[in-house]
Amino acid sequence: MRKFALILALCLAGGAMTAAVKTIYDFTLKSIDGQPVSLKEYHGKVVMLVNVASKCGFTPQYAGLEKLYETYKDKGFVIVGIPANNFGSQEPGTNEEIKKFCTNKYNVSFPMMSKVSVKGDDITPLYVFLTDKSTDPKLGGEIKWNFTKFLFDRNGNPVARFEPNITPESPEVIAAVESALKQ
Secondary structure, eight states: OHHHHHHHHHHHTTOOTTSOOOSGGGOEEEBTTSOEEEGGGGTTSEEEEEEEOSSSTTTTHHHHHHHHHHHHGGGTEEEEEEEBOOSTTOOOSOHHHHHHHHHHHHOOOSOBBOOBOSSSTTOOHHHHHHHOTTTOTTTOSOOOSSOOEEEEOTTSOEEEEEOTTSOTTSHHHHHHHHHHHHO
């Protein structure tokens, strides 16, 4: 079933079944304002993708994410926040409400995308790719909760995955970001 979902995602993402998706750059999302954003825009940067939610016990991680982004953005680092309402209905708001919350409460300045689904029947193609164990046995696997963090090198290759209980300020996250930036 997972293979079928990946093939379907490839087709929906504009890829042919014979052309395998290789990096995050093969995907386009919509910004929080509804504009298409090709992840190719981030080629050459170290990228952290994070599924976020406004009403979660992990929501205060927005502050740590913003601090991490501010610390390393001038060195070629970007965080992409991807709101999802898959866990306990903890992201019920509209994109406009999410943007207002993130800006007013946490001064979020890193790019935010429109709300998507990161698991289930309506999973967005990017998350089919991110969670597929056949694509990446080490980092693949179902998203367990909000604030799962995926880190990619400057060429869009996966470097690390951090589960929600690992905060943006944790030594392992900082070490992985700094290591990826040096490459």
